[in-house]
Amino acid sequence: MCPMGPSIPPRPKQATARDVWRMFDRIAPRYDLLNRLLSMRRDVAWRRRVSRSMPQRRPLRILDLATGTADVLLDAAQRRDVALGVGLDPSPGMLELARAKLERIDTTDDAPRLTLVRGDATALGFRDASFDVVTIAFGIRNVADPLRGLREMHRVLRPGGRALTLEFSLPRNPAFRALYLAYFRHILPRLGGLISGDAPAYRYLNETVEGFPYGAAFCELMTRAGFTEVSATPLTFGIATLYQGDR
Numbered sequence: 001m002c003p004m005g006p007s008i009p010p011r012p013k014q015a016t017a018r019d020v021w022r023m024f025d026r027i028a029p030r031y032d033l034l035n036r037l038l039s040m041r042r043d044v045a046w047r048r049r050v051s052r053s054m055p056q057r058r059p060l061r062i063l064d065l066a067t068g069t070a071d072v073l074l075d076a077a078q079r080r081d082v083a084l085g086v087g088l089d090p091s092p093g094m095l096e097l098a099r100a101k102l103e104r105i106d107t108t109d110d111a112p113r114l115t116l117v118r119g120d121a122t123a124l125g126f127r128d129a130s131f132d133v134v135t136i137a138f139g140i141r142n143v144a145d146p147l148r149g150l151r152e153m154h155r156v157l158r159p160g161g162r163a164l165t166l167e168f169s170l171p172r173n174p175a176f177r178a179l180y181l182a183y184f185r186h187i188l189p190r191l192g193g194l195i196s197g198d199a200p201a202y203r204y205l206n207e208t209v210e211g212f213p214y215g216a217a218f219c220e221l222m223t224r225a226g227f228t229e230v231s232a233t234p235l236t237f238g239i240a241t242l243y244q245g246d247r
Contacts, residue, residue, distance in 0.1 A: 002219035025093035059083030066139020070098035150225035169214035
């Protein structure tokens, strides 16, 4: 269930969509390494939780938005009920790394067909009711218009389909929240900047997470986009949250 909470807060001024994908192009070579390091590998478990939350129906057609280096897509492809997986991202640099990953996996006759496309989450080039599952992991806060992006997710889902959104959030426990924010504001940006060579990118991470609606506010966005049975599941003491909504 979604927690009770305040209404959607105003969003801070964002970088343009072009600025964002160019930023991800710059950090792409170190992206996976920093995800594992800065989250202490919790990001792997969080993405697996996305795969486990997909509906039980065969065959599944999956669309993964902001696919990055395709971690969610590759994890989901291990399910036996997946027939097709499409990963979409606006960053050419991220897609190049994702393609390299896809080329390294075994391709058997019964393996799901995986494809990658460059695109915008607010203007999906797919027909209505094309997919059974639409996922987006740590990407919805980078979408220029999150509500429009969620409505596009709803549009391309088949009746009975499911949207799964994994995003950072803030812990509710005051003591843990204070420790987490100290790490998030001071240690993470410096460490991320040192390893990636792009300090502004990791300051952007901190700023967008703290300014983005989470919990009840994000559930409200999903409801406004047309989803039903909307729920929010906090992960790792609320550092991340998995939101689920059905069409």
